[in-house]
Amino acid sequence: DVKVTQSSRYLVKRTGEKVFLECVQDMDHENMFWYRQDPGLGLRLIYFSYDVKMKEKGDIPEGYSVSREKKERFSLILESASTNQTSMYLCASSGTSGRETQYFGPGTRLLVL
Amino acid sequence: GDSVTQMEGPVTLSEEAFLTINCTYTATGYPSLFWYVQYPGEGLQLLLKATKADDKGSNKGFEATYRKETTSFHLEKGSVQVSDSAVYFCALTLPRGDDKIIFGKGTRLHILP
Numbered sequence: 001d002v003k004v005t006q007s008s009r010y011l012v013k014r015t016g017e018k019v020f021l022e023c024v025q026d027m028d029h030e031n032m033f034w035y036r037q038d039p040g041l042g043l044r045l046i047y048f049s050y051d052v053k054m055k056e057k058g059d060i061p062e063g064y065s066v067s068r069e070k071k072e073r074f075s076l077i078l079e080s081a082s083t084n085q086t087s088m089y090l091c092a093s094s095g096t097s098g099r100e101t102q103y104f105g106p107g108t109r110l111l112v113l
Numbered sequence: 114g115d116s117v118t119q120m121e122g123p124v125t126l127s128e129e130a131f132l133t134i135n136c137t138y139t140a141t142g143y144p145s146l147f148w149y150v151q152y153p154g155e156g157l158q159l160l161l162k163a164t165k166a167d168d169k170g171s172n173k174g175f176e177a178t179y180r181k182e183t184t185s186f187h188l189e190k191g192s193v194q195v196s197d198s199a200v201y202f203c204a205l206t207l208p209r210g211d212d213k214i215i216f217g218k219g220t221r222l223h224i225l226p
Contacts, residue, residue, distance in 0.1 A: 004156075031212050042202070042218035043157075050212075058213075090156055094212055101147070102214055104156035 003027075004105040006091055011110045019078040021108050023091030029103075030096045032074035034058075034066065037088040037107070049074055050096075081112045115140045119203045119217035126193055127225050134188040134220050136177075136203035144205040146170075146179050146186040147214070151200045160188075160201070195224045 007022035025032065033048040035058075045058030047066040055066050063085060067075045074093075078085055089108045094100040119136045126132060138144065145164045149157040161170030166181035175190045186203060203217040 033213075040218070043216045045213065048213065092157075096212060100206070100212060101159045101162065102157075104149075104158065106154075106156045 004091060004093055004103050006089075006105040006108050008108050009106060011108060013078075013081050013110065013112050015082060015112060017078075017081050017112075019081050019110065019112075021076040021078075021089055021091075021110070023074045023076070023093075023105055024072055025074075025093040025103070026072065027093065027095075027103070028071065029093035030071070031094045031100075031102075032068065033092040033094075033102065034064075034074065034076045035090045035092065036060070037090055043090065046076065081110075083112050086110060086112045115144075115205065115207065115215050117203050117205055117215055117217040119201075119220055121218070122200075122221040123223055124220060125223045125225065128195055129192045130224075132188070132190040132193045132197075132222070134201055134203075134222070136186045136188065136217060138184050138186065138203075138205050140184075140205055140207060140215075142207050144207050146177070147204040147206070148175070148177055148186070148188050149202040149204060149216075151202065151219070153199070157202060193222075193224050195226050198222055198224045 004025045034046040035043045049068045065077045091105040092102040094102045116139045147162045148160040150160045151157045161172040163170040163179040169178045200219045202219045
């Protein structure tokens with residue numbers, strides 16, 4: 001079974017802190033994705049990556065950056081956390097056929113005070 | 114642009130009731146269609162999928178048929194259980210090389226015993 005793990009289930013940070021969210025997948029998938037999930041807004045894509053050291057902006061990249069130094073790991077970085085970044089963050093991975101299922105991690109619920 | 118529209122929730126049903134959650138899409142080309150489910154406190158997981166017109170996806174008693182003529186992929190189950198309480202997301206991908214998923218906003222389902 002595909003496994004996608006996220007470093008934390010719950011995080012509490014203060015405004016202005018730099019926050020790292022880590023995601024690791026064990027299926028040698030090329031594609032990895034970061035979403036945030038908010039009530040009434042569904043899932044919104046923040047960034048995605050097709051390959052090591054490659055990244056593409058999603059729909060809401062402002063205030064975020066990403067890093068993909070190894071194929072299995074995709075990190076989301078909040079350079080200076082703000083209260084409007086309080087959310088559920090979901091990581092996913094997939095293969096590259098164009099019709100692939102995305103496999104999701106359990107999510108990180110981030111609270112920024 | 115490409116989009117997915119699904120019925121707003123919450124949907125509340127009694128156990129053993131018949132379930133339909135409507136989903137329609139707008140897409141250029143020939144999308145693959147998915148239903149994902151998110152149980153409380155968890156990430157999303159694939160429930161079923163269909164990759165071409167008239168295909169029927171099925172899993173755990175749920176079914177959905179890819180209807181190209183009506184651009185729909187409605188989710189159905191003949192007899193729901195309390196354990197089906199979750200948020201259901203309709204989604205599509207296009208074989209255009211970026212492997213992004215376009216999600217609907219999700220429908221929360223409550224099943225009463």
